[in-house]
Amino acid sequence: MNMSTYAAQRQAAEQRYADRRPLSKELFERASAVMPGGSTRSVLDMSPFPFRVASAAGSELVDVDGINYLDFLGDYSAGLLGHDPAPVRAAVTAALEHGWSFGGVHTDEIRVAEAVVDRFPSIEQVRFTNSGTEANLMALQLARHHTRRQRIVVCDGAYHGGLLYFGHGGEALLAPFDFTRVRYNDIDTLTAIDDSVAAVLIEPMMGAGGCIPAQQEYLTALRRRCDETGSLLIFDEVMTSRMSSGGLQQRTGVLPDLTTLGKYLAGGMTFGAFGGRADVMAAFDPARGGALTHGGTFNNNVVSMAGAAAAMSEMLSEAKLSQLFARGESLRSRLNELFRASTLPLSVTGVGSMMAIHTVDGPINGPHDLETSDHELRQLLFHELLHRGCYIAARGFIALSLDITDEQCDTLVGAMSEAIDSISPSN
Numbered sequence: 001m002n003m004s005t006y007a008a009q010r011q012a013a014e015q016r017y018a019d020r021r022p023l024s025k026e027l028f029e030r031a032s033a034v035m036p037g038g039s040t041r042s043v044l045d046m047s048p049f050p051f052r053v054a055s056a057a058g059s060e061l062v063d064v065d066g067i068n069y070l071d072f073l074g075d076y077s078a079g080l081l082g083h084d085p086a087p088v089r090a091a092v093t094a095a096l097e098h099g100w101s102f103g104g105v106h107t108d109e110i111r112v113a114e115a116v117v118d119r120f121p122s123i124e125q126v127r128f129t130n131s132g133t134e135a136n137l138m139a140l141q142l143a144r145h146h147t148r149r150q151r152i153v154v155c156d157g158a159y160h161g162g163l164l165y166f167g168h169g170g171e172a173l174l175a176p177f178d179f180t181r182v183r184y185n186d187i188d189t190l191t192a193i194d195d196s197v198a199a200v201l202i203e204p205m206m207g208a209g210g211c212i213p214a215q216q217e218y219l220t221a222l223r224r225r226c227d228e229t230g231s232l233l234i235f236d237e238v239m240t241s242r243m244s245s246g247g248l249q250q251r252t253g254v255l256p257d258l259t260t261l262g263k264y265l266a267g268g269m270t271f272g273a274f275g276g277r278a279d280v281m282a283a284f285d286p287a288r289g290g291a292l293t294h295g296g297t298f299n300n301n302v303v304s305m306a307g308a309a310a311a312m313s314e315m316l317s318e319a320k321l322s323q324l325f326a327r328g329e330s331l332r333s334r335l336n337e338l339f340r341a342s343t344l345p346l347s348v349t350g351v352g353s354m355m356a357i358h359t360v361d362g363p364i365n366g367p368h369d370l371e372t373s374d375h376e377l378r379q380l381l382f383h384e385l386l387h388r389g390c391y392i393a394a395r396g397f398i399a400l401s402l403d404i405t406d407e408q409c410d411t412l413v414g415a416m417s418e419a420i421d422s423i424s425p426s427n
């Protein structure tokens with residue numbers, strides 16, 4: 001099957017999509033008049049236009065044209081708790097009863113900090129931000145301040161936020177640090193870490209870069225190299241912290257100096273955090289000689305803090321997270337089975353409840369192995385799944401929420417099987 005055949009099928013699938021969604025189309029045109037591209041979060045852009053969500057409950061979405069979707073995207077992992085987690089709703093509602101925008105400290109922020117320190121093995125102290133991007137930027141500046149060094153090592157193809165994207169097209173908006181890029185999972189390139197490097201910023205499973213797990217020996221070598229050179233190791237666990245109550249660092253046993261968090265931890269409310277070694281975090285403590293100030297009007301906002309306290313104390317138990325992890329492992333292996341039996345170039349990578357479908361044959365050890373991905377096939381597959389009521393990211397990303405059931409995973413596997421058949425090479 002050649003590329004142009006996929007293109008024709010994709011075009012037909014997009015026309016079918018557009019025909020069923022007149023209201024979404026109209027609203028896209030209205031949005032485009034006042035927001036460039038019709039959106040304010042680029043990852044939600046979709047060809048020919050995004051369906052516009054009218055409401056969400058549990059693991060389901062309904063769009064303005066009345067079409068239902070099973071939500072396997074889980075808001076790119078921020079929706080881990082589903083769309084209306086009762087404990088979060090109750091905590092936020094109760095908090096609002098007491099007012100907000102205090103311009104003062106309150107008690108929930110202590111509860112959230114205690115929960116984070118309690119859960120993550122390498123975090124001794126923590127501070128909050130409003131996003132994962134901001135958490136990473138603060139962690140990088142903190143590392144530069146602590147080490148009195150400038151250079152930052154990152155992985156090619158990684159995404160660490162809107163101003164920290166190291167893939168194609170990320171350059172123009174990249175924060176102006178002195179970055180050196182290395183290949184993910186390539187131990188040989190770790191020689192780039194020397195005593196001029198302030199920090200290495202890395203995900204223990206590359207998330208947006210394609211759900212590519214770090215090999216254990218790579219993480220161990222990375223930790224050793226940072227120790228040898230005095231560079232700080234920063235784990236971006238904005239996505240991967242869901243892998244256990246102590247994040248992916250708890251599962252791998254490789255501990256960073258600093259960790260950044262975000263996404264689901266406030267139960268779907270805006271959130272970010274950075275934390276780690278107390279001696280490093282002391283830079284923000286005047287009582288310990290710290291000279292850094294960390295501003296942020298909404299850092300301790302009442303809604304996020306109430307949501308985070310409830311999410312961690314009532315919903316994110318080790319038992320629940322490991323059940324979710326197992327469900328994801330099972331789904332990924334079932335998808336892999338389907339892909340192995342298909343003649344299409346498909347594979348799936350991931351860890352636990354997060355995975356990505358790729359339009360290349362494996363093995364995949366880093367974004368460098370995805371360069372031959374078939375974009376037309378990926379778009380076509382996305383539309384075929386959407387047509388069958390299953391919402392995943394257009395780029396193939398899946399993040400299960402706690403509300404997704406085994407039966408719904410069966411539905412996705414069935415939809416995938418049908419989708420593959422509908423794109424059969426004989427078409």
Ligand SMILES: Cc1ncc(COP(=O)(O)O)c(C=O)c1O
Binds near residue numbers: 132136208237
């Ligand atoms: C690994 C990782 N780090 C950081 C971020 C940025 O977080 P936010 O979108 O909250 O700024 C993301 C967002 O997708 C992410 O996946």
